[in-house]
Amino acid sequence: MKEITLTIDDRQVKGEEGDTVLDICKASGIYVPTLCHKDGLSDVAACRICVVEIERERRVMPACTYPARDGLVVKTHTEKLERYRRLILELILSEHEHNCLVCEKNGNCELQNLVYQYGIDEISFPVNKLLEPIDDSSEVISRDPNKCILCGRCVRACAEITCQGILNFASRGSKTIIVADLSWPLGKSSCVACGACVQACPTGALTEKLAQFQGRSWEFRKVQTTCPYCGVGCQIELNIKDNRIVKIYGVEDGPDNKGNLCVKGRFGFDYVHHPDRLTTPLIKRNGKLEKASWDEALDLIVARFEELKNKYGGDALAGLSSAKCTNEENYLFQKFVRTCFGTNNVDHCARLCHASTLAGLSKAFGSGAMTNSIREFEKADVVLVTGSNTTENHPVIGSYLKHLIKDNGLKLIVVDPRAIELTEYAEIWLRQKSGTDVAWINGLMNVIINEDLYDHEFVESRTENFEQLRKVVSKYIPERVEEVTGIPKEKLIAATRMYAKAEKASIIYSMGITQHTTGTDNCLSLCNLAMLTGNVGREGTGVNPLRGQNNVQGACDMGALPNVLPGYQVIGHAPIREKFEKAWGVKLPSVEGLTVVEMVDAAADGSIKGLYIMAENPMVSDPNLNHVREGLENLDFLVVQDIFLTQTAELADVVLPGVSFAEKDGTFTNTGRRVQRVRKAIPEVGKSKQDWEIIQEISQRMGYPMSYRSPEEIMEEITSLTPSYGGIHYDRLDGHGLQWPCPDRDHPGTPYLHKDKFTRGKGLFTAVDYIPPAELPDKEYPFLLSTGRILYHYHTGSLSRRSKPLNNISPEGFLEMNPLDGESLEIKDNDWVKVSSRRGQIETKVKITDRVDKGVVFMTFHFAEAAVNLLTNDALDPVAKIPEFKVCAVRLEKG
Amino acid sequence: MKRIRSVEELRSLRKQAQKQAAEREKKIQVKVHLGTCGIASGANKVLEAFIHELETRKLSDILVLRAACIGLCGREPIVTVIRPGQLRVIYGDVTVDKITRIIEEHLVKGKVIEDWAVSEDTPWFKLQEIRVMHNQDLNPMNIEEYISRDGYQALAKVLTEMSPDEVIEEVRKSGLRGRGGAGFSTATKWGFVRNALGDEKYIVCNGDEGDPGAYMNRAELEGNPHAVIEGMAIGAYAIGNVRQGYAYVRAEYPLAIETLSHAILQARELGLLGKNILGTGFEFDLDIFPGAGAFVCGEETALLGSIEGKRGNPRQRPPFPANKGLLDKPSTINNVETWSNIPLIIWKGADWFASVGTERSKGTKTLCLVGKIKNTGLVEVPLGTTIGQIVFDIGGGIAGDKKFRAIQIGGPSGGVIPIEYLNTPVDYEAVTALGAIMGSGGIVVMDEDDCMVDIAKFFLGFTTDESCGKCTPCRAGIPHLREILTRISEGKGAIEDIDLLAEVGEMVAEASLCGLGQTAPNPVLSTIRHFRKEYEAHIIDKKCPAAVCAALFRAPCQHTCPVGLDCFGYVALIKEGKFDETYRLIKQKLPFPVVLGRVCHHPCEAKCRRAQVDEPVAIRYLKRFAADWASEHNIEYIPKIREKREEKVAIIGSGPAGLSAAWDLAMYGYQVTVFEALPEAGGMLAVGIPEYRLPKDILKKEIDDVRKLGVEIKLNTRIDDVTSPLKDGYKAVFIAIGAHEGAKMDIQGEDLEGVYEAIEFLREVNLGKEVKVGKKVAVIGGGNTAVDSARVALRKGAEEVYIFYRREKKDMPAIEEEIQSAEEEGVHLHCLTTPTKILGDNGRVSGLELVRMELGEFDKSGRRTPHAVKGSEYKAEIDMVIEAIGQRADTSLIKNGEVKVARGGTIVADPRTLATEQKGIFAGGDAVTGAATVVEAIAAGQRAASSIRRWLQGKEFLPLVERDGYEPITIPSIPPTEEETQEKARIRISEIEPKDRIASFEEIILGYSPEQAMEEARRCLRCDLEV
Secondary structure, X not given: OOEEEEEEOOEXXXXXXXXXXHHHHHHOOOOOOOOOOOOOOOOOOOOOOOEEEEOOOOXXXXXXXXXXXXXXXXXXXXXXXXXXXXXXXXXXXXXXXXXXXXXXXXXXXXXXXXXXXXXXXXXXXXXXXXXXXXEOOOOOEEEOHHHOOOOOHHHHHHHHHOXXXXXXXXXXXXXXXXXXXXXXXXXXXXXXOOOHHXXXXXXXXXXXXXXXXXXXXXXXXXXXXXOOOEOOOOEEEEEEEOOEEEEEEEOOOOOOXXXXXXXXXXXXXXXXXOOOOOOOOEEEEOOEEEEOOHHHHHHHHHHHHHHHHHHHOHHHEEEEOOOOOOHHHHHXXXXXXXXXXXXXXXXXXXXXXXXXXXXXXXXXXXXXOOOOOHHHHHHOOEEEEEOOOHHHHOHHHHHHHHHHHHHHOOEEEEEOOOOOHXXXXXXXXXXXOOOOHHHXXXXXXXXXXXXXXXXXXXXXXXXXXXXXXXXXXXXXXHHHHHHHHOXXXXXXXXXXXXXXXXXXXXXXXXXXXXXXXXXXXXXXXXXXXHHHOOOOOOOOOEEEEOOOEOOHHXXXXXXXXXXXXXXXXXXXXXXXXXXXXHHHOOOOOOOOOOOHHHHHHHHHHOOOOEEEEEOOOHHHHOOOHHHHXXXXXXXXXXXXXXXXXXXXXXXXXXXXXXOOHHHOOEEEEOOOOEEEEEOOOOOOOOOOOOHHHHHHXXXXXXXXXXXXXXXXXXXXXXXXXXXXXXXXXXXXXXXXXXXXXXXXXXXXXXXXXXXXXXXXXXXXXXXXXXXXXXXXXXXXXXXXXXXXXXXXXXXXXXXXXXXXXXXXXXXXXXXXXXXXHHHXXXXXXXXXXXXXXXXXXXXXXXXXXXOXXXXXXXXXXXXXXXXXXXXXXXXXXXXXXXXXXXXXXEEEEEO | OOOOOOHHHHHHHHHHHHHHHHHHHOOOEEEEEOOXXXXXXXXXXXXXXXXXXXXXXXOOOOEEEEEOOOOOHHHOOOEEEEOOOOOOEEEOOOOHHHHHHHHHHHHHOOOOOOOOEOOOOOHHHHOOOOOOOOOOOOOOOOHHHHHHOOOOHHHHHHHHHOOHHHHHHHHHHHOOEOOOOOOOEHHHHHHHHHHOOOOOEEEEEEEOOOOOOOOHHHHHHHHOHHHHHHHHHHHHHHHOOEEEEEEEEEOOOHHXXXXXXXXXXXXXXXXXXXXEEOOXXXXXXXXXEEEOOOHHHHOHHHHXXXXXXXXXXXXXXXXXXXXXXXXXXXXXXXXXXXXHHHHHHHHHOHHHHHOOEOOOOEOEEEEEEEEOEOOOEEEEEEOOOEHHHHHHHHOOOEHHHOOEEEEEEOHHHOEEEEHHHOOOEOOHHHHHHOOOOOOOOEEEEEEOOOOHHHHHHHHHHXXXXXXXXXXXXXXXXXXXXXXHHHHHHOOOOOOHHHHHHHHHHHHHHHHOOOHHHHHOOHHHHHHHHHHHHHHHHHHHHOOOOOOOOHHHOOOHHHHHOOOOOOHHHHHHHHHOOOHHHHHHHHHHHOOOHHHHHHHOOOHHHHOOHHHHOOOOOOHHHHHHHHHHHHHHOOOOOOOOOOOOOOOEEEEEOOOHHHHHHHHHHHHOOOEEEEXXXXXXXXXXXXXOOOOOOOOHHHHHHHHHHHHHOOOEEEOOOOOOOOOHHHHOOOOEEEEOOOOOEEOOOOOEOOOOEOXXXXXXXXXXXXXXXXXXXXXXXXXXXXXXXXXHHHHHHHXXXXXXXXXXXXXXXXXXXXXXXXXXXXXHHOOEEEOOEEEEEEEEEOOEEEEEEEEEEEEEEEOOOOOEEEEEOOOOOEEEEOOEEEEOOOEEOOOOOOOOOOOOEOOOOOXXXXXXXXXXXXXXXXXXXXXXXXXXXXXXXXXXXXHHHHHHHHHHOOOOOOOOOOOOOOOOOOOOOOOOOOHHHOOOOOOOOEEOOHHHHOOOOOOOEEEOOHHHHHHHHOOOOOHHHOO
């Protein structure tokens, strides 16, 4: 970038070519008022408040769009400009009657600020008092057109951030208004309720509906923390009054979200204050859970666990840690299980989502995490998204991709059996049959090698085992792949060329790849593909699994897994075990523990007797729920620690009340390996306790001393034992956090992995053959059922279904069915159907949609009352032990 | 059609097309011009009828062809007849029923029907320079006709003989500037796009013509679409990396879209669009994008957005389309007419193009002449043609002989250019300097019936509706400007509003995002600039001088009357036969109905809406009828004195101004004395107007009414010092001395015996003095005094009376009827003639040396300035000269400058309060305004009385006349019947025959009978009853 020098208000200031005059003014501390400008949105020069005088221009010019040049002479505050600005403000004020007295934005309104600054107490024009009706149809957003100044920030936020383009201007001249869709009430429009418009609105025209009359800007205490929903790790600012969260803003400087949030992150926080919150420990007496004191509960837990341990040995006990809890809590939990229980029987729900990623990516690269950073997609030329319904499950990344495609020239390939929203943005969409991923990936590689599109130098110098790969993929000629996957060979070839010829190509995937009996194979294949084209180890490339839960990455990192200690240090390695034994002062078991589904099996067959579950809900999340219930009910002793009485907690002998994200300190590690702070914003509810304190107390009572005074102290211990977290200290985490690996205090963190060298040394090609899913439709069960999530709910629904707006928007589950199937089964929209598999049966409503292909049905697992996991197959991937949620066979009957 | 693969093939196609054209020339051709307006006027029916008739008559040898609009919009449907070897003949207003005669007489017998033919020997045709419009006589649906006229030869030339840079250079040399309005150099614009980085560029034709009153692009697209296509192909070649162009044509132009679409298809078929054009490897294609009815989409960035499928909102520049245009690629947008000029520049050369025009504005411009103009239509003139030439020569002046006021050029983005600037050349700089813009060339001509506040309001209403709503100044500023204008037009404005308009207007113009907002205030700013007084009239006087702003009045007749007489009211009463009430209604507001019924210049009739049906109601004669009827029936109306007051007021002069003031002051109870220097009361009414127009006894009777009200009139009493009455105990003085001194011509011989000043001549005659009248009398001048003098001279026994006037007859200030009567009586009118010397013999007039005048540039009043024609001097034998070239007041009564006298000899008083700078002294009438009309003098008297009353009561002056206490008279509110609104000429008034008139000073106009009056009154449309 060329440096340029300008004269602004008789001052010499510097900027870069490509900057606008406003950019340079801001950077140089020269104040220019703005209204329609907002960082992160395009500039349209609509409000004209930022007009400046520029030498040799006949007219005043908006600073927000004027390209700065070397030698430009600018005046920002002449008498004329101030006069114009006053007039413009008067004009804006005249368009509607602005009443600040009951305005939500009072004190935080950009218009009010300017009017105050310019001291406008009289308007030269008649004020239009005509009241427009307020649009209150949305569950989360209130639109008051009387406060709208038509700056269009909401329109641009909708179009450029979320890329929904729902809001737009309608009519002309002084009748111009902003409408949703074709002038529909917002609640009836295609609005996804992300609230980007609300955050962008400079006035009170768009406000958080639930925050109405709950407090004014100056009354709020503001706490920045990390969103508790998905793995994107959006930075949020809680606005708190009287220890209640009133509203949430996206932190504009948030490294991965840049102010953007989804509907859950912005509006789905009210569960924190839900009356269902557990406030005291509960003990099951006579089959009923009754309130108890902490001492009673803890004493009982310690007594029962010790009893079982003494009677059956440590391996009869197990713990399920939580991807919702902090790194510190996970660390402590696995430490507790390993030290107090004396077993490696510790796992968490990562098993159900990305275990195969961990297995596959670790094998191929040496590290199981997203290779690159979220914000690196803007450096990519092509992104291949497969098995990820990004816009619903990682909405902020989803809309970021849409924005890059729309405005940045990014090309998208989607490989997905469902017509997810991203397919509308894809240059090429390959619709494979569910469970045929290895086949199409091999097909891609077949074409790449045949057309000599692979990166010879990379393959030679950075990888091993290429010849074996070549041999296996040579069988996957496009014709054969078409047969297996249903992807037309021309499309396959076109997609191959687009991916392979890109200078920088990145792969995004998620559970559509991992939740298969061949999950590990799928992941390995994607690694093969990336390595073959040299798309690893560079900015904007890589293999990027999007992690589902807010801290599933961290829970894995912390060793809440049966085979590894924190930082993926393998438990079987004696030197590593010794290091921990020394630090923890106990002997550690060397045998790998049981995984989630294995624990259930073990409980069912009686080899596991006691289970401690922290903030997990297997009774909704795990496959083959009847079997899960059987297992859990067969336990001698079950402890569940959570913030609500979940379906799992209902089965517990003791329930312990933990705290929500808003009540705790700690860290979450997002899908991009970024460790970010979680900050305590409100006091614990009732007698609930910090999760780490609960673990510490049980541990102490079981005779293993723990005396941490804060999560930060726990982190210091993590840091000392975990090389990849070696430099992660709380005092370094304000601002943008740190991306591991971060080995020491001076290390800046690692945006992308495998630069110059793979973690494991050389990248390993693993030749994989296609294996069909464990259960496919047949005569008896003719439909293929796939499961997943929707935008408005989260995981087992224990949080999101207790959020009033989220549950109002999406109150019930449904089964997606292709119109052709609907026709042949004579099933219409909203009809009830009975869905049964070899494992169970549920009833649900039907939504007829061509998002699913003929013969395929889809359900979400958020709704316990129609728990799809009663149907799913608990067949496991042999390596990663992940169940095959994505494919099972079902039968449909009209209800 | 076969694809053309090379330049040679194009040439041979041209040859073939020319041969076909020549074949057609050998036959009789009937061309029916099928532009949109032609079709709207029924041209399609005419075409069908010709075909049918000729078939029926088996005249298959006669060709019936279709052609495009040739601009004679006012005469549609138009048919051109061409017979081999003869000049073409254009017929206007050709309806189906005229066809038979055209066929029989002209087509068959070769006899031109002169009275239907449009003469081409007129400035309309002669001052035009047809270039862009040169193919409008062809069939636009046939590409071969275009090729026969060297169509696509320019494209062939650039593709084979010129480099892109040479093309741009040629365009630069031509000086072509954007014809869409902004006037940016086309070559420079192309150069920007050529030099912009990018291997994909676009060119766009802007055919979103949206200005009210502009339709030149429509005609061009309908008539000559291939010129646009060829121009764009040349542009694409010159700019480089352009493979696709778009023509953005508004959907409201279906015929233009049809014609252009057809032309594009034909061009593609011939290979003149598409890949490998003429075998040169050059590729370019063109598509039409129909606009969706938003005016703002004529703005280039909004237009681009619209093509991109977005809301047609303008985008901030920079970046300019040249760098970031359509789909963010470098693009150029040029207007239809700009593109149409390109093939001509290439084919005929830059020098040819630049051979007309001005220094900085070369070539021709098409203009649409609409509004109050005789010859409505589409013309093409060299840039630099003056507004006066366009309006008066080409346009034929104002329809209905109303007075020209201004043109609005450039549509809502433009501004008004008033009458003072008729000599301004229409080019980019000159028009912009006057606060307007060239725009696409729509010229709306406005006359005295157009209100400038209303015009500004109209255009601001247009831009209020058409603003895209994106930027604040335009979206919110323009409606407020309009609101302020509305306020003013309703008489609710404050004088500060003018500044507010200017202040907001300036901000909107400077701070708006796009051209729409930047130019939208132009109509306001330019009308304020040129017509500030009219704004003030609305605000201060609550008057709309054009009688347009309806909220200010009940009916235009009343509003226009200087004394605000409810004309509609007395006409309505006459219609009902209520003559008594009629008289009282009039007399309440006007003390001299008998006088004004005879001599008023009746501005009311000029605004009478009945004129739009046939001719105005005879408002003045109806007043005369009522006054005469009252007089005959001895009906007297002397108002009740409101409240007796002691204060004495002196009025100097007993003319209509003085006596009206006296009447009003006396009515309000003041003690009024009128001082009259002459032996008779009445001022000009008595000594200026001849008896045959205003009989003395009638006048006396009305003056006696003034005396009856208690006013003392002291005759033969000259006031020598204007301040003396104040010293004598009068509390206020009103100077109403009129303008009784004649002006001199300053030529040799004015001191000869037999040379009179007209005013002196009339006075002498009126006072019964012996005046010796010559045999051959010359009157110099064109006003009422001149005409009166001429007619008096006739009656006094002159054998020959001549009026010499230096301008044209239509410019004569005298009342038209009077001029007509004078001519009927035998007065010889010699216009465009002026005396240079009065010849004498023995100290007596013996003749005149005269010179003929010719008219040159326009003066500030909009009349052409007369110049002497060298060598045209001639002599006339004359023995008496009456100079009637102007009058002024005798201001000798102002001794010490107590009251200011202006350079022209008029007394200075505030035009609204009539107060002079000297406290207690007021002045009005001709002495202040210069020679004006009787009714204006009466109005001045009433105004003075109003001010004097407030002065005497110690109140602040008001700008409006305060006059109240009228007796309630119910005016019937019965609207006219259907029948009464049907066309019907006014009832002619009886007059004495001209030959009998000149024998005496008998009154020549006899007046209406009651029946006639009632019948005439039935013609009134009762505008006052309109909601």
